[in-house]
Amino acid sequence: MNPRIAQTSAPVLPALAERWSPRAFDDAHAFPENALRGMFEAARWAPSASNTQPWRFILARRGSESFAKIEATLMGFNQMWAGSAAALIVNIAELSDAEGKALPWAEYDLGQAVAHLSVQAQSEGFHLHQMGGFDRAAISESFELEARFQPxxxxxxxxxxSADNLPEALRERELAPRTRFELDEIVIVRD
Structure with a gap:
């Protein structure tokens, strides 16, 4: 049995059971032109409050100036492995519209779009790892984002x-069994 496939208590889509967050990326892999289009199409069709679609993405392929800018903002362990990924994507929430009206569900909606993107990517045989450890102000400055757009x-x-290419501490995390809380720990039933 593949230890990377989630052992679920109920059947789920294969793309969800097989999804995990690797740190070991093939640094020789490159995406052909338009290979990532399906991921972004899936994100485009995610639900959003009042159909505001408050998500934006910066796509940067390894070797590009934009990739280097994003990689330079990564913090901690992320700097040790993320540069091997074929691409980095900055996920951005539009926190207010052009008139300044707050979009209070923007971050939630962005999360749904990224989840759709992730499931589509997994179904196409790609792997992803989400990161929060980066300098948001540096991203905003590097890409000249308006204040209403928040990375x-x-x-x-x-x-x-290969996990063998990771430093030992990250290799251990890469190979460790996957764990999750049990359903009765996260679902509150009130009848």
Whole structure:
């Protein structure tokens, strides 16, 4: 049995059971032109409050100036592995519209869009790892984002590489069994 496939208590879609967050990416893998289009199409069709679609994405392929800018903002362990991903994606929430009206569900809606993107990517054989450890102000400055656009997370995407290429502390985490809370710990039933 593959230890990376989630052992679920009820059947789920294969793309969900097989999804995990690797740190070992194949640093020789590159995406052909338009290979990531399906991921972004899935994100585009995510639900959003009042159909505001308050998400934006910066896609940067390894070797590009934009990739280097994003990689330079990564913090901690993220700097040790994320540069091997074939691409980095900055996930951005539009916190207010052009007239200044707050979009209070923007971050939630962005999360749904990123989840759709993730499931589509997994179903296409790509792997992703979400990161929160980065300098948001540096991203905003590097890409000249208006104040109403807030970088929320960064996604590394690519093909799986060898865990042997990771530093020992990260290798252990990469190979450790997957765990989750049990359903009765997260679902509150009130009848």
């Amino acid at each position: 929320i997370s960064i996604t590394a995407v690519g093909a799986i590489g």
